[in-house]
Amino acid sequence: MISANEYFDSNVKSLGYTTATGNSTLGVMNPGEYEFGTSKHETMRVIEGEMTVKLPGNSEWVTYKAGEAYEIDANKKFQVKVSTQTSYLCQYK
Amino acid sequence: MISANEYFDSNVKSLGYTTATGNSTLGVMNPGEYEFGTSKHETMRVIEGEMTVKLPGNSEWVTYKAGEAYEIDANKKFQVKVSTQTSYLCQYK
Numbered sequence: 001m002i003s004a005n006e007y008f009d010s011n012v013k014s015l016g017y018t019t020a021t022g023n024s025t026l027g028v029m030n031p032g033e034y035e036f037g038t039s040k041h042e043t044m045r046v047i048e049g050e051m052t053v054k055l056p057g058n059s060e061w062v063t064y065k066a067g068e069a070y071e072i073d074a075n076k077k078f079q080v081k082v083s084t085q086t087s088y089l090c091q092y093k
Numbered sequence: 094m095i096s097a098n099e100y101f102d103s104n105v106k107s108l109g110y111t112t113a114t115g116n117s118t119l120g121v122m123n124p125g126e127y128e129f130g131t132s133k134h135e136t137m138r139v140i141e142g143e144m145t146v147k148l149p150g151n152s153e154w155v156t157y158k159a160g161e162a163y164e165i166d167a168n169k170k171f172q173v174k175v176s177t178q179t180s181y182l183c184q185y186k
Contacts, residue, residue, distance in 0.1 A: 002123060004097060011095075013095045017121045017178040017180060019141045019178065020177065026180050028119060047119065047140070048117060087108075
């Protein structure tokens with residue numbers, strides 16, 4: 001099954017699926033600022049566009065460009081700002 | 094706007110968006126065999142999983158793994174087989 005989800009008034013949409021190594025979601029964000037919460041460890045990789053991110057426990061915003069990735073532990077909140085439509089791969093592992 | 098589409102009885106789902114360099118779709122395919130048609134030149138990149146593809150005018154099937162890409166001209170048909178859930182980025186350029 002491919003799960004389709006929408007968040008933040010449809011400004012973030014994602015497709016969930018399963019690979020040999022775990023669960024993943026592909027997603028697209030419209031320009032805006034979002035707070036996400038994790039229930040598992042996540043590895044987020046920017047596919048196109050760029051994300052400016054404030055990771056848990058950090059006070060600084062860091063920008064991740066296409067091909068770059070960051071990780072977030074389980075049960076954390078983090079903030080993301082995007083200024084153009086930006087796509088990502090989120091791997092739950 | 095992020096467009097959400099489904100094809101082949103929901104066995105292929107995609108999200109469309111626009112970047113500085115053109116239009117893109119992210120998608121996920123369930124295991125199966127599909128024939129796609131292009132209306133523009135497409136660059137297809139496998140994100141996770143793998144695709145076995147018969148490109149227009151070719152009689153051989155070629156397997157593309159995660160990170161690998163292939164191109165299809167406009168107004169062509171091509172066949173894709175996947176044996177596990179497989180995700181892709183399609184750039185229309």
